[in-house]
Amino acid sequence: MVHKREMATEREDHLIADRRKLLLGLGVAAGSALATGIVTDRALAADDTQVTDAPASHKADVEQRVPFYGVHQAGIVTPRPANGMFVSLDVIADTPADFEKMLRLLTARVVFLTQGGTPPERDAKLPPADSGILGPEIHPDNLTITVGLGDSLFETRPWLKSLKPRHLQRMTQFKNDALVGELCHGDISLQFCSNTADTNIHALRDILANMPEYLVPRWKQEGNVPTILPKPDGTLESARNFLGFRDGSANPHSGDNALMDKVVWVGDDHDEPKWAVGGTYQAVRIVRNFVERWDRTPLGEQERIMGRKKMSGAPMDGKTEADVPDYAKDPDGKITRLDAHIRLANPRTVESQKNLILRRPFNYSNGVTKNGQLDQGLLFIAYQSDLERGFITVQKRLDGEPLEEYIKPVGGGYFFVLPGARDSGDYLGRELAEAVAAVPPTRS
Ligand code: HEM
Numbered sequence: 001m002v003h004k005r006e007m008a009t010e011r012e013d014h015l016i017a018d019r020r021k022l023l024l025g026l027g028v029a030a031g032s033a034l035a036t037g038i039v040t041d042r043a044l045a046a047d048d049t050q051v052t053d054a055p056a057s058h059k060a061d062v063e064q065r066v067p068f069y070g071v072h073q074a075g076i077v078t079p080r081p082a083n084g085m086f087v088s089l090d091v092i093a094d095t096p097a098d099f100e101k102m103l104r105l106l107t108a109r110v111v112f113l114t115q116g117g118t119p120p121e122r123d124a125k126l127p128p129a130d131s132g133i134l135g136p137e138i139h140p141d142n143l144t145i146t147v148g149l150g151d152s153l154f155e156t157r158p159w160l161k162s163l164k165p166r167h168l169q170r171m172t173q174f175k176n177d178a179l180v181g182e183l184c185h186g187d188i189s190l191q192f193c194s195n196t197a198d199t200n201i202h203a204l205r206d207i208l209a210n211m212p213e214y215l216v217p218r219w220k221q222e223g224n225v226p227t228i229l230p231k232p233d234g235t236l237e238s239a240r241n242f243l244g245f246r247d248g249s250a251n252p253h254s255g256d257n258a259l260m261d262k263v264v265w266v267g268d269d270h271d272e273p274k275w276a277v278g279g280t281y282q283a284v285r286i287v288r289n290f291v292e293r294w295d296r297t298p299l300g301e302q303e304r305i306m307g308r309k310k311m312s313g314a315p316m317d318g319k320t321e322a323d324v325p326d327y328a329k330d331p332d333g334k335i336t337r338l339d340a341h342i343r344l345a346n347p348r349t350v351e352s353q354k355n356l357i358l359r360r361p362f363n364y365s366n367g368v369t370k371n372g373q374l375d376q377g378l379l380f381i382a383y384q385s386d387l388e389r390g391f392i393t394v395q396k397r398l399d400g401e402p403l404e405e406y407i408k409p410v411g412g413g414y415f416f417v418l419p420g421a422r423d424s425g426d427y428l429g430r431e432l433a434e435a436v437a438a439v440p441p442t443r444s
Pocket residue numbers: 241243245246247248249250251285287288289306308341342343345346357377378380391394395398407
């Protein structure tokens with residue numbers, strides 16, 4: 001008889017897909033998408049790069065352009081460039097008409113900024129159309145801007161309330177959290193990712209300058225991941241976080257569309273409002289790392305806490321980063337501790353397959369705290385089709401883990417990322433705005 005856990009391991013071997021096979025399959029998909037001119041999520045993910053692979057520095061180019069139109073927004077399964085910035089904002093839109101105008105205007109800015117172009121010239125008596133920090137031409141620089149909506153947006157507007165995605169909620173405190181109010185929640189989230197920090201800042205400045213009547217920033221966290229050259233055989237490795245470990249090794253493969261349909265995207269069968277199909281839940285956490293304490297911790301202890309070997313990224317019972325740990329052979333945790341981060345986060349049982357999430361984090365470094373410690377950590381960003389089954393369940397399993405001695409979540413929030421805009425006649429959130437118009441007004 002095949003033991004439940006052995007079955008889980010076999011299934012997971014399939015999930016960590018053979019990259020070569022994927023590349024072949026996706027190459028065909030990408031080719032046909034280009035031929036028809038229709039950009040789908042297939043074309044967006046048509047690269048063998050896994051989201052959390054270290055960006056290859058030699059490939060970074062200001063002309064790199066991520067297509068904007070598609071079934072899903074970019075910046076989720078598309079490979080993660082070196083720089084990220086997460087901004088939460090409050091929305092000033094008290095009527096459905098204002099809300100629609102805000103969405104249309106935001107879409108137009110995102111299209112221009114991510115696809116590039118020349119800002120218009122204006123009379124010198126007026127403020128310039130562009131901040132100028134990137135010069136006269138705006139190059140796309142691999143920029144994606146991903147738009148999500150927060151719980152408060154729906155809760156504070158009666159005409160939006162009944163259309164709230166089923167699992168969207170205000171983030172509550174977990175056991176190890178020390179949440180700072182000014183770093184939490186928000187009506188709308190903008191995730192900027194590009195090759196350079198200046199491109200992200202430029203894009204934010206552009207949006208704020210063009211939409212002051214609609215958007216007020218609430219909090220912002222910038223981050224980055226190290227760029228590296230691929231190995232001589234062309235393979236890529238996951239980028240390291242500020243604890244020095246490879247981060248992303250066991251992420252579900254973002255190039256596997258069928259898997260992403262299960263793990264990340266809200267589908268027709270998800271019992272969500274119709275407008276939400278094609279979107280995803282975004283869980284964001286600013287997790288401070290106590291790096292001074294970590295750097296004084298013996299290597300063996302660090303590896304036992306994480307459940308992986310620091311330099312290679314291999315699981316405790318493996319040799320390479322891609323090896324899959326076999327917990328069935330280690331029921332007492334003699335090789336991988338039962339409370340190791342990776343074992344709690346994903347016990348790899350048939351049951352825990354439901355809790356897979358796609359992580360797309362950045363490392364942050366903010367300066368020095370009042371008591372003379374480095375303020376560094378992980379800007380944790382995860383995507384899932386069901387927030388409860390995904391992030392919330394995984395975080396509850398992690399509550400009390402030994403890693404907590406070295407980390408402290410201080411901020412973040414939950415958002416629902418809008419489905420993509422299909423073509424130039426479309427805008428982000430159109431189906432939601434149309435659903436608002438279709439709801440009969442409530443009597444006050
Ligand atoms: C500062 C905070 C964190 C650090 C330093 C950290 C670090 C790591 C590292 C080094 C790995 C192993 C490599 C990999 O598969 O990516 C890992 C795996 C993982 N982490 Fe975290 N992590 C943190 C927070 C979180 C949080 C908040 C969650 C979700 C609630 C989470 C969920 C996971 C999951 C699901 C895995 C993959 C486990 C597997 O499938 O084997 N992590 N993390």
